[in-house]
Amino acid sequence: TAGAFFASQGVGGTIPRVSSTGGVDNDSVIVGGLGGSNFGGTVTNSYWDRQTSGMTRGIGRNNGGTGLTTVQARSQASFAGFDFSGTWAIYEGQTNPLLRAFLTPLTVTANDATHTYDGSAWSGGNGLSYSTPPGAGLLGTVVFGGTSQGATAEGTYSITAGGLYSAQQGYLITYAPGTLTIAAAPPPGPGPTPPPPAAPPAAPAGGGTTGAPY
DSSP states (O other): OEESSEEEEOTTOEEOOEEEOOOOOOSOSOEESSEEEESSOEEOSEEEEHHHHOOSOSEEESOOSEEEOHHHHTOGGGOTTOOTTTTEEOOTTTOOOEEGGGSEEEEEEEOOEEEEOOSOOOOSOSOEEESSOOOTTOEEEEEEESTTTTOOSSEEEEEEEEEEEOOTTSEEEEEEOEEEEEEOOOOOOOOOOOOOOOOOOOOOSSSOOOOOOO
C-alpha cells in the first residue's frame, strides 16, 4: 500500500491534522491521497487535494479523510480543527496550509507619502520597506489599498499593502500601514506687474491760432 502521507496505520495510531497535495508514484494498487491502509487507527481533520494528487480516495483501504478541490484546499474555511493562529498559516487563494515553524517572519511596511493638493485623486503607494531583505521565496504582486485610494482633499490617509505570499520554507508575512499626507497647495503669487500708464498726448507746436485773412 502507498499514500501521499503514510503507507499503513495500525490499531491505536492517530492522524489528527494533515493537509496533503502530492500524488503517489508507486506500483501498489492500494493507494490514497493521504494513506495506503488504515487498520483500526484514527484519522481526523485530515484533507487531501483531489485535483493535484489525482487521488479519488483518501486512504486506499478503509477510506478516510476529506477530499477537496484545489480552490477549497487554498481556503482556511475548509480546514476544521487547524490552529491558524499558532501552528498553521495560509495565504488565501494562493497556498495550502503551511507550518509556521518553517516560515521566517517578515514585516512588509507601506512607505509614507506626501502629495501637494492639486485636485487629482491619489492611486497606488510609495513603495515598500521590509524588516529583513526578502529573497526569491517572496511571491505575488503588491496591491495597495486603504483610505488613501482616491483621496483628493487635504488631510492624512492610510496606505495599506497586500497581495504577497510565500510557499513552505518561505515567509510568514505581516503588513504595517503607511500614511499619505495631502498638503495644502501654496497660495497664489501676486501675479504679473501691470504696465505703466500711457503718457498724455503732446501739445501742438507754437501754442497759438491763426486768424482769417483781411
